[in-house]
Amino acid sequence: MRAAVLTVSDGCARGERRDESGPHLRERLESAGFEVVASEIVPDDPPAIRRALERFADDLRVDVALTTGGTGFSTRDTTPEATLAVVERRASGLSEALRADGMKRTPHACLSRGEAGLRGTTLIVNLPGSLKAVREGMDLLLPILRHAVMMIGGGGHGPKERGDGPF
Numbered sequence: 106m107r108a109a110v111l112t113v114s115d116g117c118a119r120g121e122r123r124d125e126s127g128p129h130l131r132e133r134l135e136s137a138g139f140e141v142v143a144s145e146i147v148p149d150d151p152p153a154i155r156r157a158l159e160r161f162a163d164d165l166r167v168d169v170a171l172t173t174g175g176t177g178f179s180t181r182d183t184t185p186e187a188t189l190a191v192v193e194r195r196a197s198g199l200s201e202a203l204r205a206d207g208m209k210r211t212p213h214a215c216l217s218r219g220e221a222g223l224r225g226t227t228l229i230v231n232l233p234g235s236l237k238a239v240r241e242g243m244d245l246l247l248p249i250l251r252h253a254v255m256m257i258g259g260g261g262h263g264p265k266e267r268g269d270g271p272f
Contacts, residue, residue, distance in 0.1 A: 106168045106254050108134045109143040109161040111154070113175035113184045114234060118148040126173035126232070126239040133243045134171070137250070142167060149175050154187035162191070162227035168254045170227055171246075174234030176219040184231050185220040192222025192229055199230055199246070199253075206245045207238065214238075226257050 110130045116122035124146055131141045142165055147153040154175070161170040175184030189195075199221035207214025217238070219231035228250075232242045 106139050106251070107165070108139040108141050108169040108171065109165060109167045110134070110141060110145070111157050111161070111170065111172045112144075112146040112234075113149055113154055113172055114146065115148045115181060117146045117174075125236045126234055129236060129239055130171050130173060130232070130243065133247065134169075137247050139169065139250075149179075149181040149183060151183045151187040151190070154184055155191050158188065158191045158224070158229055162224040162229070166225075167227055168257070169250055170229045172229070172231045173239055176217045176231050176233050178216060178218070182218070185218045188220045188222065188229055188231055192220075192224050194223045196221040196223060196228065196230075196253075203230075203232070203242050203245060207241060210241065223257065228253055228257060 110127050112124045112127035114122065117124040127144055127146065131144050134141050143161060145157055147157055158170060161167050172184055175182045200219050203219060204214050204217055217233045219233065221230040232239050
């Protein structure tokens with residue numbers, strides 16, 4: 106399975122801040138067996154975010170594209186809007202699950218506006234920019250990403266189709 110990571114941050118794009126979340130995403134994906142074919146940093150700029158996500162999905166044809174950053178309430182936080190502009194079908198359950206899981210640890214998790222959706226056969230998921238939130242988000246996502254990719258590729262939904270149950 107192929108993946109891409111996009112860090113959205115003005116400070117990181119200008120070299121004023123060190124990106125910690127993007128490398129963590131890459132490490133977690135690789136340790137789960139994903140081949141990370143692209144890892145980029147863009148400023149909080151909707152056209153730059155859209156271009157990167159379109160390139161990941163349309164040109165690189167990755168199975169999963171994860172973003173980190175740009176999901177808050179700041180006027181520069183536009184990752185969710187840029188994501189919704191490129192996805193063809195929403196996957197709201199993922200973004201809802203990320204917020205609900207985060208709410209178990211901090212009420213601030215409800216302030217993340219992250220989205221998730223599909224562009225062709227690429228699953229795009231927004232994660233917050235903080236390393237802590239990315240760690241926690243990956244704890245939730247990693248166990249389900251392989252099954253999500255299998256479903257996107259036309260695989261089954263139940264135990265029989267997966268070959269892991271008696272039915």
